[in-house]
Amino acid sequence: MERNEFEKSALEHLDAVYRMAFHLARNSELAEDLVQEVYARAFRPNAIERFEDNSPDGGGGMRAWLFAICHNVFFSKIKREARQPTAVENFFEESSTERQPDEPPPQWDGERLDFEQIDSTLKDAIEELKPEYREILLMWGVEGLKYREIAAILDVPIGTVMSRLHRARKIIADRLLADDEAVANLGLRRDEA
Amino acid sequence: MNQTNADNQKLPDDGLSPGALLRAVADGELPADRLDPVRDDSTDRRLAFERSLRDATARVMDGPRAPEGLRRKVAETVAEIAAEPGHDRLARALEARADETRSRSFWGGRMVAALAAVLVLTVAGVFVSRTIQASGPRDMLAYRTDLATFVSAEHTRTLDDRVATRKYIYSTVGDAVRKLTPTLHGKPEVLPNDDGVSFRGAGPCGVPGVGPSCHFQYVIAKPDGTTSTVSIFIKQDHNELDLEENTAYRIKTDECGLSGYEILVWRRGGLLYTLVAGDDFPQSACLDLLAELRVARPDPDHEL
Numbered sequence: 277m278e279r280n281e282f283e284k285s286a287l288e289h290l291d292a293v294y295r296m297a298f299h300l301a302r303n304s305e306l307a308e309d310l311v312q313e314v315y316a317r318a319f320r321p322n323a324i325e326r327f328e329d330n331s332p333d334g335g336g337g338m339r340a341w342l343f344a345i346c347h348n349v350f351f352s353k354i355k356r357e358a359r360q361p362t363a364v365e366n367f368f369e370e371s372s373t374e375r376q377p378d379e380p381p382p383q384w385d386g387e388r389l390d391f392e393q394i395d396s397t398l399k400d401a402i403e404e405l406k407p408e409y410r411e412i413l414l415m416w417g418v419e420g421l422k423y424r425e426i427a428a429i430l431d432v433p434i435g436t437v438m439s440r441l442h443r444a445r446k447i448i449a450d451r452l453l454a455d456d457e458a459v460a461n462l463g464l465r466r467d468e469a
Numbered sequence: 470m471n472q473t474n475a476d477n478q479k480l481p482d483d484g485l486s487p488g489a490l491l492r493a494v495a496d497g498e499l500p501a502d503r504l505d506p507v508r509d510d511s512t513d514r515r516l517a518f519e520r521s522l523r524d525a526t527a528r529v530m531d532g533p534r535a536p537e538g539l540r541r542k543v544a545e546t547v548a549e550i551a552a553e554p555g556h557d558r559l560a561r562a563l564e565a566r567a568d569e570t571r572s573r574s575f576w577g578g579r580m581v582a583a584l585a586a587v588l589v590l591t592v593a594g595v596f597v598s599r600t601i602q603a604s605g606p607r608d609m610l611a612y613r614t615d616l617a618t619f620v621s622a623e624h625t626r627t628l629d630d631r632v633a634t635r636k637y638i639y640s641t642v643g644d645a646v647r648k649l650t651p652t653l654h655g656k657p658e659v660l661p662n663d664d665g666v667s668f669r670g671a672g673p674c675g676v677p678g679v680g681p682s683c684h685f686q687y688v689i690a691k692p693d694g695t696t697s698t699v700s701i702f703i704k705q706d707h708n709e710l711d712l713e714e715n716t717a718y719r720i721k722t723d724e725c726g727l728s729g730y731e732i733l734v735w736r737r738g739g740l741l742y743t744l745v746a747g748d749d750f751p752q753s754a755c756l757d758l759l760a761e762l763r764v765a766r767p768d769p770d771h772e773l
Binding site for chain 2: 288289293294295313315316369402411420425448
């Protein structure tokens with residue numbers, strides 16, 4: 277890959293990297309700082325020398341590489357800044373051998389959906405999630421990445437991705453179910469959730 | 470990124486709970502038939518819930534784009550780094566990488582090395598050939614069935630206006646192509662909004678196989694004055710179906726346990742396209758769409 281091509285390819289993913297940074301930081305100024313740091317690191321000579329295009333298997337390539345840097349920069353900062361980084365530490369202690377959560381998702385009655393209500397409730401629920409859950413929801417929902425690709429970016433086993441994704445989805449579903457108005461609008465059935 | 474071992478990067482063959490199984494199928498990570506042992510009356514509704522939740526999540530989270538100021542700053546940062554003393558290491562590293570790709574110095578070496586390479590490749594070729602004979606076609610047919618099952622279900626699910634509203638976060642062809650090009654690592658070539666072809670929307674999708682994917686949908690006017698809805702699913706092509714470039718193949722839907730759908734697939738420019746139409750859309754009209762997309766129509770032997 278020629279240098280100009282490398283730069284062009286990296287800059288093509290600026291929106292996606294900013295989106296990830298924004299959802300991690302939940303603040304546009306912090307997100308901008310994070311993105312600048314991601315690109316500064318990505319273009320350091322020693323970093324570029326380590327760049328490996330994983331696309332033959334993972335399909336991620338440049339975007340996955342930038343996401344991985346964004347993830348590492350953000351969570352390294354959290355670890356540094358927190359005196360007791362309990363949540364993050366606990367999070368990274370998850371193992372691939374943990375039991376898969378068994379809760380089936382609730383049923384969805386599409387006849388009486390109020391999309392405005394859903395968007396509003398979901399937005400609130402997602403904003404209240406821990407950053408590691410927002411991050412995985414973003415990669416799964418918006419970026420369309422497969423479990424294997426997410427696992428490669430986060431450097432965790434695929435079982436961890438499945439567990440984390442399940443928890444994030446469950447929190448959202450529970451939030452919808454806890455909201456009487458949402459239940460009514462969505463036609464969700466509490467007894468089957 | 471490389472610490473995890475290969476076994477940890479595969480979905481378990483068994484031992485998944487019914488809930489995990491259902492979510493994996495909804496996400497296009499596992500074929501639908503994996504649900505057969507646990508299927509009950511609620512399975513389809515639960516799948517629909519998971520897919521709707523994904524659509525809703527994409528819609529809510531897809532908002533922010535990088536501000537212009539940031540774009541400028543990042544470009545400046547990159548330029549500054551490139552101008553730093555010692556950064557010629559970057560140029561050298563990239564140039565070396567490019568040289569490896571371009572010149573294949575491997576082949577420029579001594580004759581002994583070349584002969585050894587030929588021997589290794591011959592042995593590997595025999596091995597690969599045997600492997601393909603043993604498992605390639607079976608894998609390909611399994612993928613074809615997964616693909617057809619998934620896209621037909623998604624096509625049908627999104628015929629509902631309210632589901633479509635949720636899934637299609639891009640409302641113009643230009644916006645969808647612009648935003649999905651970096652995601653797909655390639656510019657999708659799709660139908661323009663034209664006379665008789667009305668773009669319904671596009672959004673991210675979970676098409677089975679490796680790599681990100683998306684779903685475009687159109688309403689097509691038919692000569693009799695009625696309309697039909699047609700979907701085009703696009704994903705990075707990882708040679709799952711071993712297709713000739715730019716040539717359509719018809720999927721034998723009956724072999725996939727499906728009826729009432731016309732499904733055509735083709736590859737172009739590193740992307741795999743799948744067109745889905747219901748049986749209310751004439752086969753000849755599908756061929757017209759292929760012509761508009763400049764894709765060779767399927768020969769009789771181009772069936773999967």
